[in-house]
Amino acid sequence: MSATDWNDRICTLGPFEPAPGDGFIVCRCVEITQGDVRRAVHDGMFTLHEVRRLLRCGMGLCQGQICGRLVRGIVAKELGVSPTALEEVTARAPMRPVEMRVFGSEEAGA
Amino acid sequence: MSHYDMIVVGAGPAGLSAAVQAASHGLRVAVFDENARPGGQLFKQIHKFFGSKEHMAKTRGFNIGTALLQEARDTGVTVVLDAVAVGLYPNREVVVRAGGAVRHYKADAVVVAAGASENTVAFEGWTLPGVMGAGAAQTMMNINRVRPGKRVLMLGSGNVGLVVGFQLLQAGCELVAVADAAPRIGGYGVHAAKLARCGVPFYLSHTILRAEGTGRVTGVVISELDAQWRPKSGSEKHFDADTICLAVGLSPMNQLLRMAGCAVRENGDVLCYPFGETSVSGIYAAGDAAGIEEASSAMIGGRLAAIGAAHRLGYLDAQTLAAEQARLEGMLQSLRQGMFAPQNRGKAAQSTDEGCPLSSSLLGQGYLRDDEIANYPGCKQAKGVHPVIECTQNIPCNPCQDVCPKGCIRVGANIVALPVVDKTATCTGCGLCVAACPGQAVFLVDEDAEPGFALVTLPYEFLPIPKAGDKGTALGRGGQPVCPAEVVRCKSASAYDRTSLLTIRVPKEMGMRARFWKGGAA
């Protein structure tokens, strides 16, 4: 069986069926559940970028450090692909949250 | 804008190694670390490292950290702590948050050695307080001196789970179980055996169904998995526990590298060329940030990055580079062998390189069955005191060979070979091998010491240290009581580096069965 080309968004996963574990929170920062992620995939969000943009999972204080792998695993399972087949998400500064007061004061390096 | 020849992000084993190596070639080096203390994970590694002498084997992690820090001072490396590298911007610019401001730095080479973060798994209740990464528990215990809980369940039987599990026991926690979804224990058998002889049960092909409790963890339910990794109904097991440690793998902290545009491989790790150079010129990755391994290889990786950068910047001629590269890559190669080597991950070996069968009991329950011991070349009957080396997997390690002053133990040039006890050599019972073994897998057995009795000397790393005359119980490899046992002596010496050598007297027939000791009656 050839792999589905998920780029052609005419592909469908069929209707969303609830599953055990849908209530588990996967993204703690934004409080997104496994069911939220699965539903998004069923809604046509076939990439991590789209799932993140839709749900904001991975875009809170931890920037996906905790949930990144979990979300990747859920999306991959729904699409029937390997987690590594999904794209890398963008890494963005700051690597740790920084107060505006601090980011706004620039000092010469020592 | 301040400028350095090399900026290193992360003052752990890889970063510090890169820094001192580069500085030794004349580079001006700065290291930034977000923590208040340098050393990365080294200072919570209270166990002895594997490898050979060149890898600082049998040295405890924190001592390696101390040595590296001294080396950094000696070579003039600038180590800046409480300094978060918030971004790696175009033109090798590192923006660092330190105190109440951000500072801009540039360097001709940037080494990102930011380490790894712990993976997690989602199950019902996993967000309850009391569920934590095994590494977090280790930090609590060994850095902050706080016991993470009283009764702990460990999920994950890789080396992190096994090592931290043992440290939890050392800290006085009860380890109610080690569970793993895989059908075989993932870490070194010697690490598992340390737990098993303390009575810790292993549950393979099991996962956590749920953490119980409102407000915090009060219990945990695990379940067996079928071949499709689905929980088998009816196989649930409940444990009272206040802590659940997750040791389910690590992920590289390569965000700075990806921000800088470094290409990634299909598995998500940053693509590294020789010397750890990434696809972005002048930017290097080292240690776990480049790909998950362990501290010994991370230190070599850091040094490789440093020599690559030193050559690129004209501090190291091609000839010296080649020689150093060969030396360091040789060191790396000697670690990357055996059944736990990266290239052998996921392969379920059936026998050792020597052809000895692997113990299914060790892989399934965490200990060798008594009748399997004779299968291995380190376990031979002999007259008088002699070492019994219960090292049955090909792991890169040879301190037992190095420390024996009498040549009783031979591993050979290939350090993943099983140690062989030479019956013709004369063991003096000095115990250096017992203390040196990072896996605590070497015992001295003397079945001829006293009529009807055997003396067993075992490595002991618990407090309080037993005293001669203490009465107690000898435990077998699986943690089961085998007989009453009295302490003959408990030796501590600086050469043992805080491992005590506990000698117990047991009935002669228990000489090859007693492997741990517990004070008091069974």
Place this chain on the structure above:
Amino acid sequence: MNNTADVIIIGAGVIGSATAYYLTRKGHSVIVLEKSPFLGDGGSSRNGGGVRQSGRDPRELPLAMYGVKHLWPGLSEELGMDVEYCQSGNLRLGKTEEHLAILRGLTDRAAACGLGVSMIDAAQARTICPYLSEEVIGASWCPTDGHANPMLVTLAYYRKARANGARFITGQRVQAIQKVRGQARRVVCGDETFEGDTIVLAAGYGSRAIAAGLGIDLPMNTLLMEVLVTEEQPPMFSQMLGTAMADFYGHQSKHGSFVFGGSSGFEAHNRDDGRPVNHSITAPCICRGVMGYFPALAGTKIVRTWAGWLDEMADHIPAIGPVAEVPGLLVGCGFSGHGFGIAPAVGTVLADLAAGDTPPLEVSAFRYDRFKAKL
């Protein structure tokens, strides 16, 4: 797979997706081709979310006002997804008399076009938003402006259009539009060719190269703009905010994060490595800009920064509508950093034009060939 549809849309950004949705609502078949593997990966997901009328070029104002009046208020309901549209006004702040002069000019021009926008004094401004710095001496105020979540709007249009039968294909880079018997018809992507009675070119800056293949030049450049996002905070103010000097702009989103855009002043000259990269001096500059007007936010933490290209047309307003030399081709590009707020209106217009219906607004001001020499 059938590669023919009534309309082929190039670009699955907010313009292309909105156009696709409005076409499917009319019952037309649509194929949307997107070069990125991800939907809305250009300026559509990378913008400040402003749904502004104030501060617009007078030529754009009718589109903005039409959208605010007829499309935005019911959009969440229509698309079946909360796109976080919040209509609670736009404050444009000034600290000096020069600032106020700039704001007065903008306000007068917009008011002349029929927009309800006025100058207010510092006290009035602080009544609307109590967190303003003491240095603010006045503002312009347009109570019907607002903001929405750009990451959601594009996906909401996509989701609904897809549910209506539109076929979106990502990772499909268009190489050329070809004419058949004088009419734009074929869209070539490597091995695949798509055919439609009408082609809508809504590919952002990428439209320039595709149009060039037909001998049409759309005079655009790219500018890399940067935005920072803070941790979530309790609701503080709901207005869209800007300043006379354009130090920054932004708003607090529904979930509590502040989203602030701004610039270092070097945007036209910044280098990039082919990706929309952040520059080290920009976020600090935006922080200083924000704190100069909202000192209360100094302790708020930034969790991420991002950058995105905007497609800047030579005169800072888009090209929208048919192309005389290429019958069957419609363009919708060059939105110059303020396309998000007018996207529903532009989608409506492009869908009408593609369907042969009369759009609610006349768009001849946006002709692709309006550019003339200065003398």
